[in-house]
Amino acid sequence: MNRKTKYSIALAMLIGVLAGGFLFADVHISITPKTTNAITTEQRSGETAAPPAADRQINTLRDLNDAFVEIAQNAKPSVVTVFTEKTVQRNVVNPFDFFGLPFDDFFGQPRQREDQRSEKELLKGLGSGVIVSADGYILTNNHVVAQSDTVYVKTYDGKTLPAKIIGTDPKTDIAVIKVSASNLTPIKIGSSDKLRVGEWVLAIGSPLGENLAETVTQGIVSAKGRSNVGLTDYEDFIQTDAAINPGNSGGPLLNIDGELVGINTAIASRTGGFQGIGFAVPSNMAQRVMESLIKYGKVTRGWLGITIQDIDKNIAKGMKLKSREGAIVGSVLEDSPSQKAGIQTGDVIIAVDGKKITNTVELRNMIAGIAPGTKVSLKVMRNGEEKEVSVKLGELPADEIVKTESKKKIEEVLGFKAATVTQSLASQYGINANRKGVVVTSIDRNSSAFRAGLQEGDLIISVNNKDVASVKDFEKLAGDGKTGDTLLLLVERKGNRRFVAFTQ
Numbered sequence: 001m002n003r004k005t006k007y008s009i010a011l012a013m014l015i016g017v018l019a020g021g022f023l024f025a026d027v028h029i030s031i032t033p034k035t036t037n038a039i040t041t042e043q044r045s046g047e048t049a050a051p052p053a054a055d056r057q058i059n060t061l062r063d064l065n066d067a068f069v070e071i072a073q074n075a076k077p078s079v080v081t082v083f084t085e086k087t088v089q090r091n092v093v094n095p096f097d098f099f100g101l102p103f104d105d106f107f108g109q110p111r112q113r114e115d116q117r118s119e120k121e122l123l124k125g126l127g128s129g130v131i132v133s134a135d136g137y138i139l140t141n142n143h144v145v146a147q148s149d150t151v152y153v154k155t156y157d158g159k160t161l162p163a164k165i166i167g168t169d170p171k172t173d174i175a176v177i178k179v180s181a182s183n184l185t186p187i188k189i190g191s192s193d194k195l196r197v198g199e200w201v202l203a204i205g206s207p208l209g210e211n212l213a214e215t216v217t218q219g220i221v222s223a224k225g226r227s228n229v230g231l232t233d234y235e236d237f238i239q240t241d242a243a244i245n246p247g248n249s250g251g252p253l254l255n256i257d258g259e260l261v262g263i264n265t266a267i268a269s270r271t272g273g274f275q276g277i278g279f280a281v282p283s284n285m286a287q288r289v290m291e292s293l294i295k296y297g298k299v300t301r302g303w304l305g306i307t308i309q310d311i312d313k314n315i316a317k318g319m320k321l322k323s324r325e326g327a328i329v330g331s332v333l334e335d336s337p338s339q340k341a342g343i344q345t346g347d348v349i350i351a352v353d354g355k356k357i358t359n360t361v362e363l364r365n366m367i368a369g370i371a372p373g374t375k376v377s378l379k380v381m382r383n384g385e386e387k388e389v390s391v392k393l394g395e396l397p398a399d400e401i402v403k404t405e406s407k408k409k410i411e412e413v414l415g416f417k418a419a420t421v422t423q424s425l426a427s428q429y430g431i432n433a434n435r436k437g438v439v440v441t442s443i444d445r446n447s448s449a450f451r452a453g454l455q456e457g458d459l460i461i462s463v464n465n466k467d468v469a470s471v472k473d474f475e476k477l478a479g480d481g482k483t484g485d486t487l488l489l490l491v492e493r494k495g496n497r498r499f500v501a502f503t504q
Contacts, residue, residue: 071202071258072216077156077185081206081213082140082163082177082250084125084148088488088501089465123486123501128205128251129153129177130260131186132290136179139290140250141265141281142168143503145175147486153179156214167293170485171233173265174281174289175250187252190259192238192282197221203242203264203278205251217243219278226279227361230413231266236365237279238262244278253280262286272451288369302370302393305336306343308360319346326350326381327363341391344382351379368396414478414487415447416440418460420470429457430494436469437461437492452502454491461497462490 127144131137138153145151151163161179168175199221206213219242226237240253244264253262262280269275292299307330316324326348332339350357353376357363370376372395380387418438419425425441426433440458443450460468463477465488478487489500 067256068202068218071254071256072204074258075187075202075204075252075254076214076216078131078187079204079214079251080129080131080138080153080155081210082127082129082138082144083152083154083210084127084145085150086123086125086148086486087120088123088486089120121499126206126209126247127249128247128264130250130252130263131184132189132260133186134182134184136181136184137166137290137294138163138177138179139263139286140175140177141263142170142173142175144250145177146170146503151177153177154210154213155184167297167299169289169293169299171299172281172285172289173232174263174286174293176290176293187254187260188258189283189287190255190257190261192261192284195221195224195238195255195261195282197224200256201240201242201261202254203240203244203248203251203280204254205244205248205264207243207245207247209247212247215248219243222277224282225362229266229268229279231279234285234365234368235361236282236285237265238282240278240280241276242278243274245274248278259283268446270446272446285365285369300372301368301396302372302374302376303336303396304338304343304367304391305333305394306338307331307333308349308363310360311348319348320384321348321381325356325358327357327360337391337394341378341389343378343380343389343391346382348381349378350381350386353377354379367393372396415449416443416454418471418474421459429459431457431459435459435492436467438468438471438474440491448502449487449500452500453498454489454500454502455493458491458493458500460489460491464488465490 125144125148127140129138129140129144132139145165146168148165151165152160153163154160161181163177163179166176166178197220201219201221203217203219205215207215219240221238222241223239226239227235229235229237231237238253238261240262242253244267248264249266251264252260253264255261261283263283263286264278264280266279267274268277268279289299308327309330311321311324311326311328313324315321315328319328329338329343329345329347329349331345332343349363352363352366355366357366367376370393372393375390375392378389378391380389417440419441421431421433421435421437421439423433425431425439426435429439431439437459440454440456440460443454443456460474462468463474466477468474468477486501486503491498491500
């Protein structure tokens with residue numbers, strides 16, 4: 001037997017001993033030298049010896065295991081599966097019309113089909129939700145229930161209940177629905193502000209369908225305050241590696257006390273499946289939105305009436321700022337709360353009511369979370385000096401968002417690029433150059449559009465049942481939608497037409 005073989009066997013034996021130690025930990029077998037009496041004087045007198053170190057470690061693991069089990073058992077009755085239905089109109093073409101697209105080249109111009117008819121199609125969706133009151137209020141995502149004709153939920157005990165949409169907020173992707181029931185088990189809402197990076201969290205929901213309802217996954221808080229993700233107008237996401245998949249949307253993210261600290265919303269993925277990066281709306285933000293929706297039927301937000309931007313190194317150098325933290329005021333709107341309070345262009349807002357502001361996202365989220373009419377104290381840097389300015393907040397107009405950057409291009413929002421059909425593109429993608437519409441020239445494989453079936457080379461003929469002749473038409477029709485709206489495209493691929501629907 002050579003040295004290498006001996007090493008391998010020794011290692012295997014060592015692993016076997018260690019494995020045996022864990023496997024038989026409860027037996028309390030100890031191996032001692034022959035010269036040592038294994039039974040001590042203390043044991044003879046009836047006293048109990050301290051358990052081996054391995055036993056203590058296993059007991060710690062058991063305690064942790066039991067804690068996870070208890071959290072899951074206590075929380076499951078508060079989690080529901082949300083089902084939605086929506087009826088859409090779609091155009092149907094007679095499949096026996098032989099004067100279709102293959103003959104268009106021979107007759108010069110595409111002939112308008114006269115045998116098209118409209119049919120109703122039922123679209124079904126599924127997500128998750130969490131009960132927040134014994135009388136039936138449920139938190140979920142806006143994109144789960146937005147524009148649905150019918151919503152119903154299935155509870156932990158198997159009951160199916162119709163639900164009413166109380167209100168939705170696309171700007172945070174939060175929605176509140178309600179069922180007519182009593183004595184439900186509400187989740188306890190915790191403070192997401194107290195959550196720390198590295199803490200254990202559990203996610204519960206119905207990933208990939210009803211058959212996997214009440215799935216529990218475990219992970220940690222990977223990061224807090226994630227913004228510029230591109231999902232909503234107000235972003236302050238909790239990032240977690242607890243497994244989240246399609247169907248988990250709207251379900252709870254829980255801390256180790258079993259408290260709701262987030263609403264699971266989205267994943268970042270190159271495959272469409274979970275890759276260790278999930279996002280949840282913080283419970284503090286979700287609770288503020290929920291309370292406003294229940295009380296007013298809409299979300300009211302504080303408003304300063306200014307445009308703001310982050311401070312880059314060039315701005316900091318030009319303005320002789322010692323720090324790049326804060327939000328610089330680009331302009332002050334006329335007759336706005338800020339103008340009345342004396343805020344000026346060039347002011348750098350560094351704190352609100354004593355809370356530090358490091359960038360524009362923090363300022364926007366903080367002000368939006370404060371009720372209109374509330375007086376706030378802004379700490380600003382002006383000409384190298386700190387000043388305190390008191391501002392009575394107004395109410396953010398329904399269609400206005402404070403802009404921090406230039407408007408996102410349509411392709412960034414939808415996840416694909418489209419171009420008017422040219423001779424070159426027609427040749428590249430095998431399209432009749434005389435056809436009206438726009439051709440998909442590239443698509444993000446992680447986008448909702450791609451997952452819905454849209455492909456590069458598809459010819460988009462209509463958007464939401466309105467004809468598209470150019471990119472200008474497409475941008476106008478597609479740009480009219482809001483976050484959470486369903487975009488219905490009629491596309492043509494290799495002479496065949498089909499509908500593609502996805503949520504913006």
